[in-house]
Amino acid sequence: MHTAEALSKVLKVLGDATRLTMLKQMQDGEQCACSFVDCFDISQPAISRHLKMMRQAGLLLERRDKQWIHYRLNETSPFYPIVIELLNNIETEVTDCGCETDCAI
């Protein structure tokens, strides 16, 4: 159970097609930041800021491996069940935008 105030803040983060799609991709498992840069038609700094926004909302966790940073859904977030529920309502698009680097996934 959440306050309207708290939930609205999370929904504001989810209320963006780029971020929502990033989250959907992370539902399949950890994603390297570089794969988002490859996948979306916006600059690397823009991707970085979207990730920061979701991290600050507590929705993401990160893991550094060498020079790569892998992001995943934060299953311990109090909003995790809601996020999953919403993501399950999104069509899986055929977005073959594989990471071009050696990030090992």
Place this chain on the structure above:
Amino acid sequence: MHTAEALSKVLKVLGDATRLTMLKQMQDGEQCACSFVDCFDISQPAISRHLKMMRQAGLLLERRDKQWIHYRLNETSPFYPIVIELLNNIETEVTDCGCETDCAI
């Protein structure tokens, strides 16, 4: 099932504490626009625009009765189940902000 694009637009509408609270109140049934004006600490035109935004997103239906306009959740919206699911995660606040008019509810 929805596209990330479409769902994000709805979530953007929901990503505002005022609108989310208005929706929560409508979950209890139809609400007169005037009751929102009484309930929230923003101007009547601001309330009117929040309502318009939700109407345009297809989330609300309106019914005119004399000079009053009553709003309710649009149960036929493809996003209705999602909206309900989200509203069910919101604490019921004790918001005794009854409508001061004769809007007959």
Place this chain on the structure above:
DNA sequence: AGGTTATATAACGATTTTGTTATACAGATA
């Protein structure tokens, strides 16, 4: 050390959001 790759931050501009006040419109009623 010096260069390359991956990511983050800073600074800026265009656009959107969200509020305000002023005004218009709709319906009820004296």
Place this chain on the structure above:
DNA sequence: TATCTGTATAACAAAATCGTTATATAACCT
């Protein structure tokens, strides 16, 4: 008709959002 109440729209300002380019930082690799 004139006026009151309820609601919507217009015009505007402040703040937030989201993109860009330039630059900084971190880690790897000669």
